[in-house]
Amino acid sequence: MSEKNFSKEHEQYIKKLKTNRFNVIATRTILLVFFIIFWEVAAELQWIDSFITSQPTRVLKTLVNLFTEGTLFKHLFTTVLETIIGFTTSTILGTVIAIILWWSPFISKVADPYLVVLNSLPKVALGPIILVWVGAGPVAIIVMAVLISLVVTISGVYSGFTDVDEAKITLVKTFGATKLQILTKVVLPASYPTITNALKINVGLSWVGVIMGEFLVSKAGLGYLIVYGSQVFQLDLVMTSILILSLAAGVMYQIIAYIEKKLIPYK
Amino acid sequence: MPTPVLSIEKLTKIYHSLNGETLAIKDFTLDIGEGEFIVIVGPSGCGKTTVLSILAGLLFPSSGLIKYSNDEVTLGYMLQDDHLFPWRTILDNVYLGLEIQNRATTENKRRAELLIETYGLGKFKQHYPAQLSGGMRQRAALIRTLAINPEILLLDEPFSALDYQTRMAVTDDIGSIIKKEKKTAIMVTHDLTEAISLANRIIVLTKRPAVIKQIFDIKLTSTDHSPTQNRNAPEFMNYYNEIWKELDVHV
Numbered sequence: 001m002s003e004k005n006f007s008k009e010h011e012q013y014i015k016k017l018k019t020n021r022f023n024v025i026a027t028r029t030i031l032l033v034f035f036i037i038f039w040e041v042a043a044e045l046q047w048i049d050s051f052i053t054s055q056p057t058r059v060l061k062t063l064v065n066l067f068t069e070g071t072l073f074k075h076l077f078t079t080v081l082e083t084i085i086g087f088t089t090s091t092i093l094g095t096v097i098a099i100i101l102w103w104s105p106f107i108s109k110v111a112d113p114y115l116v117v118l119n120s121l122p123k124v125a126l127g128p129i130i131l132v133w134v135g136a137g138p139v140a141i142i143v144m145a146v147l148i149s150l151v152v153t154i155s156g157v158y159s160g161f162t163d164v165d166e167a168k169i170t171l172v173k174t175f176g177a178t179k180l181q182i183l184t185k186v187v188l189p190a191s192y193p194t195i196t197n198a199l200k201i202n203v204g205l206s207w208v209g210v211i212m213g214e215f216l217v218s219k220a221g222l223g224y225l226i227v228y229g230s231q232v233f234q235l236d237l238v239m240t241s242i243l244i245l246s247l248a249a250g251v252m253y254q255i256i257a258y259i260e261k262k263l264i265p266y267k
Numbered sequence: 268m269p270t271p272v273l274s275i276e277k278l279t280k281i282y283h284s285l286n287g288e289t290l291a292i293k294d295f296t297l298d299i300g301e302g303e304f305i306v307i308v309g310p311s312g313c314g315k316t317t318v319l320s321i322l323a324g325l326l327f328p329s330s331g332l333i334k335y336s337n338d339e340v341t342l343g344y345m346l347q348d349d350h351l352f353p354w355r356t357i358l359d360n361v362y363l364g365l366e367i368q369n370r371a372t373t374e375n376k377r378r379a380e381l382l383i384e385t386y387g388l389g390k391f392k393q394h395y396p397a398q399l400s401g402g403m404r405q406r407a408a409l410i411r412t413l414a415i416n417p418e419i420l421l422l423d424e425p426f427s428a429l430d431y432q433t434r435m436a437v438t439d440d441i442g443s444i445i446k447k448e449k450k451t452a453i454m455v456t457h458d459l460t461e462a463i464s465l466a467n468r469i470i471v472l473t474k475r476p477a478v479i480k481q482i483f484d485i486k487l488t489s490t491d492h493s494p495t496q497n498r499n500a501p502e503f504m505n506y507y508n509e510i511w512k513e514l515d516v517h518v
């Protein structure tokens with residue numbers, strides 16, 4: 001690909017690709033801008049009741065207020081930290097459990113029906129029990145996040161393990177590999193794509209768990225702001241919190257995508 | 268024959284499953300001399316892979332004996348597909364066996380790297396397998412096997428995943444590498460041309476349970492004994508027809 005002299009056709013092809021990309025990004029931006037303007041105008045002209053729908057300028061004002069009061073980062077930090085702890089815990093725990101299941105087919109067979117039931121159980125139903133058991137605090141929120149994402153992580157990672165090409169395992173066995181070597185040299189690296197996919201789902205579920213937990217426990221965090229805002233009918237606060245939440249979730253997703261790229265350079 | 272490097276005595280293997288048992292090989296007896304190139308042919312499903320798997324220690328025989336001339340004999344196994352790890356570069360793929368056997372010393376690694384250079388993959392050391400052609404990948408797989416410096420090579424239809432033309436080229440290529448490295452080799456194939464052009468002896472197996480039906484000593488009067496030249500030897504067609512008849516293929 002080091003050649004500099006491309007044919008005219010190739011140049012046109014590249015140009016077309018670039019135009020296409022530009023069009024997509026431009027349309028995205030226009031849609032967003034249009035939506036914000038429409039929202040603002042509709043609220044200004046009182047087509048919609050900005051008391052319950054809020055409006056962009058009010059969101060902005062709330063944002064500035066939160067920022068100057070110094071509470072913005074406190075709430076954001078609380079939620080992000082809980083999510084990261086929840087996410088990391090369920091990733092590590094889920095991977096360890098998946099390794100145990102892979103290591104012992106016996107345990108895996110025994111555990112199978114339990115995992116199926118746990119998987120289909122709506123974990124939110126356990127919320128009140130968690131509150132009773134660990135108290136209404138950050139721990140409860142993290143436990144909630146872990147519960148929601150753990151089983152998905154286990155089954156995602158474990159199915160990655162079992163999908164590993166049997167012949168690759170045979171190959172390392174011909175070199176005399178131990179079970180631990182099979183795990184570290186073949187099964188884990190071969191599963192990186194599935195594991196990172198599981199992580200992407202996991203991070204989303206961790207947010208769900210944390211916000212759910214904050215709804216229930218409500219002392220600080222974006223989830224708390226949302227609940228509080230709706231209770232005192234301050235929809236500006238609710239909208240602002242949701243906006244910050246989407247930004248934070250987007251950033252975290254990008255970080256995972258970046259890790260994925262680092263981990264799987266051969267893709 | 269000089270003292271064999273490997274003698275197999277009355278090897279028998281039964282597979283068990285819920286639905287019953289399968290007698291895969293029965294009383295398989297064979298002595299293999301040093302530097303010999305043995306090719307095993309037989310109907311598909313007759314038990315060829317099973318024989319190699321037992322020799323490689325991947326499976327336990329139900330009965331029978333396998334004796335190596337010395338206890339520390341190293342085996343190299345080459346499978347049908349290259350199974351290069353996509354997440355490793357060619358060089359790291361070649362180091363795999365050394366790493367697993369905890370023998371990844373600087374010296375051994377240098378030797379492995381030299382093999383890569385010698386056999387024409389030097390430029391691709393830092394490439395990922397996906398960037399190589401099928402033939403080159405198969406050669407990389409052979410180098411990975413040779414990197415642990417095995418005395419005996421076991422090859423299970425190593426070329427059958429390649430298209431016809433590549434296969435011819437790779438057979439010649441890999442055949443001459445094995446001869447040059449003076450390895451004892453036991454190869455399974457269903458391609459008679461491949462078999463005759465590489466083998467010192469061809470073992471024809473019956474259909475399952477695999478029993479040795481006949482053994483052909485291959486003596487070709489060609490100039491340099493390269494697989495290419497071997498294919499043009501005057502005796503080639505004769506062997507081909509005889510072995511084909513022994514195989515007794517019904518469609």
Ligand SMILES: Nc1ncnc2c1ncn2[C@@H]1O[C@H](COP(=O)(O)OP(=O)(O)O)[C@@H](O)[C@H]1O
Nearest residue numbers: 282283289291311312313314315316317318475
């Ligand atoms: N793990 C196994 N369990 C049960 N039967 C098996 C197993 N592996 C192979 N077999 C049976 O043993 C026979 C020989 O298999 P194999 O050695 O792979 O044949 P070949 O390599 O000659 O095609 C086949 O009929 C196959 O179905």
Ligand SMILES: [Mg+2]
Nearest residue numbers: 315316317423
């Ligand atoms: Mg086979």
